Amino acid sequence: MGLMLGDTCPDFTAETQNEPLKLYEYTTDCWFIICSHPGVYTPVCTTEIAEMIKQNPEFAKRNVKLLAMSFGSKEDSKGWIKDICSLDGGGREDLPFPLICDQGRDAALKLGFIKPDDKTKTGLALTARHVMICDKDKKIQAYMVYSATSGRSFSEILRVLDSLLARERTGCSCPVNWQPGDEYLVPDPTPAGVDQYVTDIRKVELPSGKSYIKYGKPKQ
Numbered sequence: 585m586g587l588m589l590g591d592t593c594p595d596f597t598a599e600t601q602n603e604p605l606k607l608y609e610y611t612t613d614c615w616f617i618i619c620s621h622p623g624v625y626t627p628v629c630t631t632e633i634a635e636m637i638k639q640n641p642e643f644a645k646r647n648v649k650l651l652a653m654s655f656g657s658k659e660d661s662k663g664w665i666k667d668i669c670s671l672d673g674g675g676r677e678d679l680p681f682p683l684i685c686d687q688g689r690d691a692a693l694k695l696g697f698i699k700p701d702d703k704t705k706t707g708l709a710l711t712a713r714h715v716m717i718c719d720k721d722k723k724i725q726a727y728m729v730y731s732a733t734s735g736r737s738f739s740e741i742l743r744v745l746d747s748l749l750a751r752e753r754t755g756c757s758c759p760v761n762w763q764p765g766d767e768y769l770v771p772d773p774t775p776a777g778v779d780q781y782v783t784d785i786r787k788v789e790l791p792s793g794k795s796y797i798k799y800g801k802p803k804q
């Protein structure tokens with residue numbers, strides 16, 4: 585069984601394109617998101633990491649650190665980063681976040697991204713795209729897995745992050761298709777102090793007579 589929501593993301597030390605990284609030191613007092621990539625010099629991964637460069641300022645604004653992770657050597661990763669940066673068009677020569685070069689797959693194994701039996705195998709079964717969103721206490725708050733052939737939507741990852749940060753701040757949940765600025769779902773009974781964050785709380789009348797769907801507008 586791999587890691588699950590609410591578990592603590594394990595610490596690890598790994599090579600990156602630059603200095604070796606100790607996860608817990610790198611993510612002291614901030615949320616972080618680990619995005620694993622199945623290969624180096626692979627097309628879907630390349631477009632995804634170029635998108636991570638573009639969206640990095642949005643994550644940084646929220647004090648959230650992105651980490652990319654792949655299974656190439658440091659040498660391969662350095663060459664690949666030049667290709668990735670050429671897609672970004674911003675003239676940069678390095679990524680604004682670490683690319684973990686997990687050639688021995690030790691970090692992937694610790695994170696539960698691969699099974700022990702698969703550590704030395706190659707092939708698509710190993711190569712899913714994992715997204716692990718962790719809070720300041722290193723607890724896993726969201727975990728998504730995509731096939732190797734499906735590029736992720738980093739706008740969706742940002743949306744999920746925003747909903748988690750909203751819950752942390754307000755105690756409220758976010759309904760289907762929620763976008764920042766949309767109404768929250770207010771817990772029932774309404775918690776003391778929630779009116780700091782929401783206004784115009786309205787209950788939806790339901791055939792059951794229960795009051796478990798209550799919307800509230802976010803206070804600006």
Ligand code: BEZ
Nearest residue numbers: 622623626627628629732
């Ligand atoms: C890709 O990034 O395009 C890719 C990587 C591994 C398997 C399949 C696709």
